Each structure stands twice: as C-alpha cells, then as structure tokens.
Amino acid sequence: xxxxxxxxxxxxxxxxxxxxxxxxxxxxxxxxxxxxxxxxxxxxxxxxxxxxxxxxxxxxxxxxxxxxxxxxxxxxxxxxxxxxxxxxxxxxxxxxxxxxxxxxxxxxxxxxxxxxxxxxxxxxxxxxxxxxxx
Numbered sequence: 001x002x003x004x005x006x007x008x009x010x011x012x013x014x015x016x017x018x019x020x021x022x023x024x025x026x027x028x029x030x031x032x033x034x035x036x037x038x039x040x041x042x043x044x045x046x047x048x049x050x051x052x053x054x055x056x057x058x059x060x061x062x063x064x065x066x067x068x069x070x071x072x073x074x075x076x077x078x079x080x081x082x083x084x085x086x087x088x089x090x091x092x093x094x095x096x097x098x099x100x101x102x103x104x105x106x107x108x109x110x111x112x113x114x115x116x117x118x119x120x121x122x123x124x125x126x127x128x129x130x131x132x133x134x
Contacts, residue, residue, distance in 0.1 A: 021061035029053045033077035035087060049086060051076030059099060067099040069109060085124040091115045 034048045055073025062068065072094060078087040095113035102108060 021067075022058065024056065024058040027053065027055045027057055027071065027073060031075065031077065033079065033089075035079040046079035046081050046087070049078045049080050049088075051078065055093070061099075061101075065101045067101070069097045069099045071095050071097070075115070083125055085122055088119075088121045088123065090118045090120075092118055 031051050031053050032048045033051060034046050036043065036045045038044075053073060053075050055071050057069055057071040059067055059069045073092070075091045075093055077089045077091065080086050093113055093115045095111060097109040097111035100108045100110075
C-alpha cells in the first residue's frame, strides 16, 4: 500500500500545473472520538473526547465538477474513561480524495487515507500520571 500511495501522492502534487484549476488551503476543525474495549465476553465503550484536526490540502480540478484533493493533516483522538483518565492518540493522516462539486460551496469527498500513529498516552485523572501506550 505504501509503495503505491506515496508515489501517487507525489505525482498529483507535482502535476498541479497540468490541471486547469489548482487551489489549496488550510483545514482547521475538531473531531469527537471514543474507544471500545473488549476481552472475551466483556466489552466497554469509553466516553467521547474532543480533539484537534489541522492540515493543508491541494485541490486539482479535472473538470467543472470532478477533482482530486490530497491532504496532509494532524488529528488528535482518544477517549475519556469516567473519572479514571484519558487516552490520547495523535495521528498524521494522508488522504487522497476524489472531489465532486455539487454546487459552488458544497462538494462530496471520498477516497482512501493512510494514517500514522505519532504518539499514544494514557493520563490518569486522580494522580496526573502519564504513561506511554505505544
């Protein structure tokens, strides 16, 4: 997967001047995530945690309505475990999306994404201890 994904991303980024409309921008937002734990017959779902999403993107329109949009983003995810603590997961994401322009300000994005875990920490609420998960 990595052997195909990274060269394809580079081709799209470097071939930007071939397309009629090339634009880019900054993406800033948030996400809600939680984790589900299971062991045998026992399963538990943690409370949701708000995380930051920030990145840059390039849009290369192939026609009036269809384009390709590669992105590079940082995403913070995890979950809260009642009063016990918080799981914090930080990822770098590299999606390559197919963009379909419905109307001027509304578009649909679909496509694959490769994500790389940068850090994983567990922080206990009571004692404020931080442990590395991975």
